[in-house]
Amino acid sequence: xxxxxxxxxxxxxxxxxxxxxxxxxxxxxxxxxxxxxxxxxxxxxxxxxxxxxxxxxxxxxxxxxxxxxxxxxxxxxxxxxxxxxxxxxxxxxxxxxxxxxxxxxxxxxxxxxxxxxxxxxxxxxxxxxxxxxxxxxxxxxxxxxxxxxxxxxxxxxxxxxxxxxxxxxxxxxxxxxxxxxxxxxxxxxxxxxxxxxxxxxxxxxxxxxxxxxxxxxxxxxxxxxxxxxxxxxxxxxxxxxxxxxxxxxxxxxxxxxxxxxxxxxxxxxxxxxxxxxxxxxxxxxxxxxxxxxxxxxxxxxxxxxxxxxxxxxxxxxxxxxxxxxxxxxxxxxxxxxxxxxxxxxxxxxxxxxxxxxxxxxxxxxxxxxxxxxxxxxxxxxxxxxxxxxxxxxxxxxxxxxxxxxxxxxxxxxxxxxxxxxxxxxxxxxxxxxxxxxxxxxxx
Ligand SMILES: [Fe+2]
Ligand SMILES: [Fe+2]
Numbered sequence: 042x043x044x045x046x047x048x049x050x051x052x053x054x055x056x057x058x059x060x061x062x063x064x065x066x067x068x069x070x071x072x073x074x075x076x077x078x079x080x081x082x083x084x085x086x087x088x089x090x091x092x093x094x095x096x097x098x099x100x101x102x103x104x105x106x107x108x109x110x111x112x113x114x115x116x117x118x119x120x121x122x123x124x125x126x127x128x129x130x131x132x133x134x135x136x137x138x139x140x141x142x143x144x145x146x147x148x149x150x151x152x153x154x155x156x157x158x159x160x161x162x163x164x165x166x167x168x169x170x171x172x173x174x175x176x177x178x179x180x181x182x183x184x185x186x187x188x189x190x191x192x193x194x195x196x197x198x199x200x201x202x203x204x205x206x207x208x209x210x211x212x213x214x215x216x217x218x219x220x221x222x223x224x225x226x227x228x229x230x231x232x233x234x235x236x237x238x239x240x241x242x243x244x245x246x247x248x249x250x251x252x253x254x255x256x257x258x259x260x261x262x263x264x265x266x267x268x269x270x271x272x273x274x275x276x277x278x279x280x281x282x283x284x285x286x287x288x289x290x291x292x293x294x295x296x297x298x299x300x301x302x303x304x305x306x307x308x309x310x311x312x313x314x315x316x317x318x319x320x321x322x323x324x325x326x327x328x329x330x331x332x333x334x335x336x337x338x339x340x341x342x343x344x345x346x347x348x349x350x351x352x353x354x355x356x357x358x359x360x361x362x363x364x365x366x367x368x369x370x371x372x373x374x375x376x377x378x379x380x381x382x383x384x385x386x387x388x389x390x391x392x393x394x395x396x397x398x399x400x401x402x403x404x405x406x407x408x409x410x411x412x413x414x415x416x417x418x419x420x421x422x423x424x425x426x427x428x429x430x431x432x433x434x435x436x437x438x439x440x441x442x443x444x445x446x447x448x449x450x451x452x453x454x455x456x457x458x459x460x461x462x463x464x465x466x467x468x469x470x471x472x473x474x475x476x477x478x479x480x481x482x483x484x
């Protein structure tokens with residue numbers, strides 16, 4: 042596996058440098074950010090941006106686990122660089138469109154970085170499976186978000202999301218190929234790990250991001266991503282890509298061979314002995330040794346202090362035309378934030394950050410965090426007064442979905458192999474459908 046990872050790393054880097062690098066400051070037409078887009082769109086962008094904010098944890102904690110693997114560790118660092126551009130691009134849009142002020146951006150950042158993301162699985166191979174699932178989920182998050190941005194005619198966001206989703210597809214392919222390679226060496230162990238990870242999968246950020254449940258509800262309502270999309274667009278396609286059926290069994294022709302030598306393999310297979318570096322030395326969120334536990338009185342006081350400091354500082358800082366602090370990001374792009382007729386929209390992460398139109402006071406929840414009431418779902422669903430239609434899921438994959446999948450595949454290692462795989466998956470799908478429709482045997 043080590044040789045495989047090193048070879049894949051080199052192929053990946055070459056392809057990335059030659060075909061996929063993009064510049065978040067120049068390659069996105071930020072001037073086309075649309076200030077008339079909905080608050081709901083901004084909520085969704087903010088949620089994904091929030092997930093990408095845990096990059097220091099995604100990179101450092103994994104790196105500790107895989108530091109002895111040249112291929113995986115170097116890949117991981119490069120992956121982290123690409124992910125950092127995703128959050129920069131999403132943050133730029135929130136500012137450029139006028140949905141968020143620089144003060145709101147800082148407040149969200151402080152609220153988010155108080156919590157730590159922990160590795161959800163403690164075996165490197167399970168982490169490969171986890172990241173594979175997460176990357177495909179992220180591809181669809183951004184691709185489906187792009188559909189809404191298109192409806193709302195925000196061409197800056199559409200452009201950014203298209204670049205990002207191709208990156209995510211390529212990331213998925215890297216991990217998918219690793220899983221397939223592992224299956225060649227240890228079918229059963231890899232499939233067991235995969236099943237375990239699927240059974241215990243949660244998207245990163247769920248227990249860290251303030252207001253996550255409300256954000257997840259909005260994402261599901263809009264049809265961008267919910268339990269239905271998870272099964273239809275992520276879980277089932279991954280099983281297909283790996284040649285597994287719905288019960289995690291290998292497809293029939295391999296099944297027969299698999300059964301024959303399972304017993305021998307079970308005895309022979311020894312799980313890898315993995316020594317995790319100092320990962321366990323990091324205090325968990327709830328631990329009293331973590332100086333910044335989420336939702337603690339201390340965090341809240343710190344946020345209040347920071348807010349007071351910010352308010353004091355904002356008077357002396359250079360201000361933009363809207364009376365808010367200047368954003369270093371927009372300065373780098375070279376634009377002023379758009380002005381929204383309705384004012385900036387409300388963050389779900391830090392609802393009372395400066396920039397809000399005056400409104401309801403927040404209240405403290407039992408854990409010391411300030412919670413601002415969010416309009417409740419009245420059946421149709423509403424955020425900031427916007428009605429959400431509720432979703433029956435996205436339509437069938439459209440031509441652009443297919444095109445982006447192919448574009449991502451073509452920019453990935455083993456493009457040729459994957460072309461052949463797509464053909465095979467199509468025929469497997471037909472075979473599976475036929476099996477499912479077969480009438481029960483007559484007695
Ligand atoms: Fe990303
Ligand atoms: Fe990614």
